[in-house]
Amino acid sequence: MVLPLSEAFWHSLTWFGDSGFLLPAALWIAVWLGIRNATRPSALLWLLLFGTAGSLIAASKIAFLGWGIGSATLNFTGFSGHTAISASVWPVACWLTVSRWEHRVRVAAASIGLVFAALIGASRLALYAHSKSEVAAGFALGVAVSGIFLWQQHRLPHPRVSWTLVLLSLATPILFLRPGNPAPTQGALEVIAMRLAGTDRPYTRADLLARRQKAPGIE
Numbered sequence: 001m002v003l004p005l006s007e008a009f010w011h012s013l014t015w016f017g018d019s020g021f022l023l024p025a026a027l028w029i030a031v032w033l034g035i036r037n038a039t040r041p042s043a044l045l046w047l048l049l050f051g052t053a054g055s056l057i058a059a060s061k062i063a064f065l066g067w068g069i070g071s072a073t074l075n076f077t078g079f080s081g082h083t084a085i086s087a088s089v090w091p092v093a094c095w096l097t098v099s100r101w102e103h104r105v106r107v108a109a110a111s112i113g114l115v116f117a118a119l120i121g122a123s124r125l126a127l128y129a130h131s132k133s134e135v136a137a138g139f140a141l142g143v144a145v146s147g148i149f150l151w152q153q154h155r156l157p158h159p160r161v162s163w164t165l166v167l168l169s170l171a172t173p174i175l176f177l178r179p180g181n182p183a184p185t186q187g188a189l190e191v192i193a194m195r196l197a198g199t200d201r202p203y204t205r206a207d208l209l210a211r212r213q214k215a216p217g218i219e
Helices: 007-015 019-034 037-067 081-097 103-126 132-154 163-175 185-197 205-214
Strands: none
Touching (some): 007 103, 019 037, 019 081, 037 081, 081 163, 103 132
8 A cells, every 4th residue: 555645755755766767777787797807797797687678668558558459457558667667677776776785785775676666666656657566566677577577687707896986987877867857768668569550559457447347357
């Protein structure tokens, strides 16, 4: 259940899961991991995991926007991108910030990042941007990315990055994207989906739910 906080609070929180903020952060993570030869396998692993998740998010959205592929029963139109990217990036970013500290501090930092991602997911529900199934699926996908990446770190050379560099790199999107203003990702996906499907408008949640009303019990 979403806490009854102000709409302004949820809008402020949800911006920290916007692709305009987190996609550059994800690239910076790859940069800091890729600087040293010893940690380049970690950089490659991160790019593979994050790239796979991003592709799944985009594919699920395009499939719905272009062809209406979704679940009326679950009220599912695709992964919540904000939630998935947040659960992928924030635990790893927090872990990397304290990468020079001891193991238990790194675990605590990653856990804080995961909680923050969960709150961003809650903001998507509070703002009626996604259904519970979409947020849950997005969170599961993001946790799979960050979880697999962090779990593999005991087998790979451990990165040791200055926390100031990590925080400065996380702040760089503010130079290009005004805080609170979402990136035009959704609009771009709508255009791509319409062109691929040859339709004159994207499918909407209302179309999906209307289909359920016309055929009760049938997805």
